[in-house]
Amino acid sequence: MMGQLSSGQERLFYSFNLEDHIPTNHLLRSIDRCLDLSDLRHYLTDFYSPIGRPSIDPELMIRMLVVGYCYGIRSERRLCEEAHLNLAYRWFCRLSLEDEVP
Numbered sequence: 736m737m738g739q740l741s742s743g744q745e746r747l748f749y750s751f752n753l754e755d756h757i758p759t760n761h762l763l764r765s766i767d768r769c770l771d772l773s774d775l776r777h778y779l780t781d782f783y784s785p786i787g788r789p790s791i792d793p794e795l796m797i798r799m800l801v802v803g804y805c806y807g808i809r810s811e812r813r814l815c816e817e818a819h820l821n822l823a824y825r826w827f828c829r830l831s832l833e834d835e836v837p
Contacts, residue, residue: 753826762805763827772797791837798828799837 757764772794779793802824803814818824819836830836 751832753822753831757823757826761823763802763823766801766805767827770798770801795828795830795837799824802827 775793775797783790799814799818802808802818803811806817808814808817815836818828818830825832825834
């Protein structure tokens with residue numbers, strides 16, 4: 736008997752943790768253990784204006800550039816597309832499934 740995918744009502748809530756879906760031996764996990772950007776905002780505070788449009792988080796920017804460098808993604812537009820699709824990239828950039836990629 737051939738099975739058929741039921742197309743019932745979609746779930747309203749999902750329990751999904753990115754941490755559980757990134758392998759322990761993934762390259763980005765190794766880099767994340769060594770990368771400490773906790774003081775980055777403190778060092779860059781003087782370079783940002785208090786008025787105007789809010790900028791992209793500098794830690795997110797650095798993390799995305801590291802991903803681009805490690806995986807040979809030269810285009811920033813392509814990097815944003817890849818970060819939107821790849822769960823490991825989202826995890827490394829500290830983006831949840833709902834967060835918008837800049």
